[in-house]
Amino acid sequence: MKPFATLLLRDIKLAARSGGGAALALSFFALVATLVPLGVGPDLRLLARMAGGILWVAAVLAALLSLDRLFQGDFEDGSLEVIALSPLPLELTALAKIAAHWFSTGLPLALLSPLLALLFNLAPPATLILFVSLLIGTPAVSAVGAIGASLTLSLKRGGLILPLIILPLLSPVVIFGAGAVALSLDGLSPGNALGLLAAFAFAAMLLSPFAAAASVRLNLGS
Amino acid sequence: MQFLFRYANPHNFMRLSGAVLPFTAIATVLCIATALYLGFSAPPDYQQGRTVLIMFIHVPAATAAMNVYGAIAVCSLLSLVWRHPLSDTAARAAAPLGALFTALGLVTGSLWGKPMWGTYWVWDARLTSFLLLLFIYLGYMALWNAIEDEVRAARAAAILALVGAVNIPVIYFSVQWWSTLHQGEGIISGGTAPVFLWPLLLMMTGYMLLFLTLWMVGIRTAILQRRARNLMQAAGR
Numbered sequence: 001m002k003p004f005a006t007l008l009l010r011d012i013k014l015a016a017r018s019g020g021g022a023a024l025a026l027s028f029f030a031l032v033a034t035l036v037p038l039g040v041g042p043d044l045r046l047l048a049r050m051a052g053g054i055l056w057v058a059a060v061l062a063a064l065l066s067l068d069r070l071f072q073g074d075f076e077d078g079s080l081e082v083i084a085l086s087p088l089p090l091e092l093t094a095l096a097k098i099a100a101h102w103f104s105t106g107l108p109l110a111l112l113s114p115l116l117a118l119l120f121n122l123a124p125p126a127t128l129i130l131f132v133s134l135l136i137g138t139p140a141v142s143a144v145g146a147i148g149a150s151l152t153l154s155l156k157r158g159g160l161i162l163p164l165i166i167l168p169l170l171s172p173v174v175i176f177g178a179g180a181v182a183l184s185l186d187g188l189s190p191g192n193a194l195g196l197l198a199a200f201a202f203a204a205m206l207l208s209p210f211a212a213a214a215s216v217r218l219n220l221g222s
Numbered sequence: 223m224q225f226l227f228r229y230a231n232p233h234n235f236m237r238l239s240g241a242v243l244p245f246t247a248i249a250t251v252l253c254i255a256t257a258l259y260l261g262f263s264a265p266p267d268y269q270q271g272r273t274v275l276i277m278f279i280h281v282p283a284a285t286a287a288m289n290v291y292g293a294i295a296v297c298s299l300l301s302l303v304w305r306h307p308l309s310d311t312a313a314r315a316a317a318p319l320g321a322l323f324t325a326l327g328l329v330t331g332s333l334w335g336k337p338m339w340g341t342y343w344v345w346d347a348r349l350t351s352f353l354l355l356l357f358i359y360l361g362y363m364a365l366w367n368a369i370e371d372e373v374r375a376a377r378a379a380a381i382l383a384l385v386g387a388v389n390i391p392v393i394y395f396s397v398q399w400w401s402t403l404h405q406g407e408g409i410i411s412g413g414t415a416p417v418f419l420w421p422l423l424l425m426m427t428g429y430m431l432l433f434l435t436l437w438m439v440g441i442r443t444a445i446l447q448r449r450a451r452n453l454m455q456a457a458g459r
Contacts, residue, residue, distance in 0.1 A: 147385055151365060151378045161368050165361040165382060168354045169389045172396035179400060196399070200392065211385050214302075218377045 003088040004096050011100030014073075015066070022108045025062040029109055032058035033116045044121040051120035052130055052181025056174050059109045059134055063141045064166065066105055068159040070097055070149035071216060084220055090213035094150070098142045098205065098212075106138025122181075129184040133177040133197060140173050140201035143208040150215040172200050230308045232445045239438045246435045253428030260421035273337050278421055280330035282429040283323045287355065290320030290433060294362070295387035298380035308441070310376035313383065314366055315440030319433055321359035328352055347401035351394045358386050 015022065036054050037047055074080035083093055113134050117127040148166040155161065180193035261278040297313035300306040331349060332342040343349065365382055369375035 147381075151382055152368070154371075154374065155368055161361070161364050164357070164364055168357040168361065168393070169385065171354055172389075172392050175396045175400040196396070200396075207388070208385075211381055215378055215381050218374055218381075 003086055004092055007083065007088065007093060007096040008100050008103075011097060012103050015100065015104035022104050025065055025105050026108055026112055028065055029058050029062040029112060030116060032061065033119065037120075048121045048123070049185070051117055051122040052126065052185070053174075053178040054120070055113055055116055055130060056134070056137075056178040056181075059113065059138065060141055060167075060170055060174060062109055063101075063105050063138060064145065064163055066101070067142075067145040067149050067166070068152065068162050070101055070146055071153050072149070075153055075219070080216070081220060084216070090216055091209040094146055094209040094212040094216065095205070098139070098146045098209065101142040101146070102139050106134070106142055110134035110138060123185065126181050126184045129190050129194075130181045133180045133190075133194060136194060136201055137173045137177045137197050140197075140204040141170060143201070143204040144169050144173075146212040147208050147215070150212040150219070153216065153219040173197065176200065230306050232308060235308055236442060236445060239442055243435065243438055243442075246431055246438070250428055250431040250435055253424055253431055257421045257424035257428055260424065261418075264417045264421060273334055274418065276330055276334040277418070278425045280327060280334060281422060282426040283330060284327040284352065285426055286429045286433055287320055287323035287327055287352070289430065290316050290323060291355070291359075291387070291390065293437075294320065294383050298383040298387075301376065302380045302384070310380070311441050311444045312437070313379065314376070315444055316433075316437055317359060317363050317366070319436055319440070321356060321363065323429070323433070324352060324356045324359055328356065345401070347394075347398040350401065351397040354393055354397070355390065358390070362386065 033055060036050075036058075040046065040050070071080060074083065084090055086093075088096075110131055114127050114131055117130055122130065145162075145166055147169075148162045151165065152159075152162050176193045176197035180190035180197065183190040183193055257278060261275055264274075266272050266274065294313045294316050297306075297309040297316070300309040301313065328349070331352075335344065336342050362379060362382055366375055366379045369378055
């Protein structure tokens with residue numbers, strides 16, 4: 001357990017201290033949320049109706065920004081090979097990286113979302129559902145994203161191809177996450193949607209470390 | 223397994239596929255021509271009129287698009303688990319065909335939707351999940367092309383194909399859940415009359431034969447390209 005925690009803390013520290021990973025993602029998130037009213041007009045009723053979907057899409061895109069660096073920094077300076085040699089299985093390494101990405105991106109995005117929901121005039125109960133759905137769903141974004149990040153590891157411009165690979169696979173997350181908010185706006189129980197979202201997130205966290213580890217292995221040439 | 227590996231040798235595969243190819247090509251033409259004749263001679267549907275003809279090229283394209291993804295997933299599994307040497311080439315050759323069938327299904331579907339639903343596009347469960355399937359195909363092909371090292375590209379693409387195979391049913395289910403949340407617009411249901419069913423089934427067979435033919439041509443081309451490259455490299459030395 002100790003190597004896992006060490007790696008997790010190291011990656012969180014790296015994300016926090018180099019280039020301000022979370023701050024960048026948060027600014028991007030807030031900027032997209034600002035641009036949408038500029039595009040569709042300031043009608044608050046319309047914006048409240050759209051808030052769940054817009055904020056969910058913006059959050060997924062913001063999380064994508066830092067994904068291509070998930071393994072690449074360590075790959076380029078060679079530390080990924082050292083990490084691969086450690087007693088920690090590569091699957092758990094991938095899981096630690098996924099968790100670190102969530103702590104430095106998904107969690108801050110979820111924490112910021114109530115503030116942005118306020119700007120969209122989203123009703124308080126629906127805001128709570130949005131917050132909870134982001135909290136549950138963003139780990140799936142990090143987990144599925146890790147597969148894409150490891151597949152595009154050796155590419156110089158992997159950042160361009162990564163979204164094309166990952167976004168279709170993430171459509172269930174957006175559907176259930178934004179769907180939960182829409183259900184709560186209609187006065188229905190969002191439990192069903194949140195449950196499905198949680199199920200998807202658990203499955204993604206359980207399975208994607210294996211896929212990510214396999215593709216890291218092929219890129220290390222072993 | 224034994225059978226599969228006998229034709230893993232490119233030389234054996236070239237011999238077998240060269241012998242089979244003319245027959246599948248002729249069978250393709252026969253199937254599609256008969257289906258077209260039967261389709262055009264079928265009476266107009268009482269609701270859809272002549273636009274029912276679009277069904278004969280639309281539905282087989284949609285089923286073919288899904289079958290091709292299945293073929294890619296099986297090839298990827300063979301390549302990852304048993305290191306079957308030809309299956310990477312096969313998976314790569316199948317992808318553009320699958321993307322084309324998906325695009326054909328989407329285009330013909332929207333051409334049918336204009337007179338029937340009054341709009342080219344509705345965000346219906348099937349249309350949406352097919353659009354996502356097209357993007358999955360495009361991402362898969364882009365990954366193949368992006369990685370220069372052929373062995374790495376093959377294994378990365380195989381992993382992606384299997385991840386997609388696990389995820390596609392989930393996407394389909396979730397899109398369906400989403401579209402019932404938004405009240406589905408047009409749901410086509412009910413049995414199909416035999417005058418329409420026979421040409422349709424023949425057309426489906428024709429499409430699959432067409433895929434098989436083009437797939438073999440694609441694999442053969444890839445093998446020949448590799449041989450030509452090796453020869454050129456040898457001559458260069």
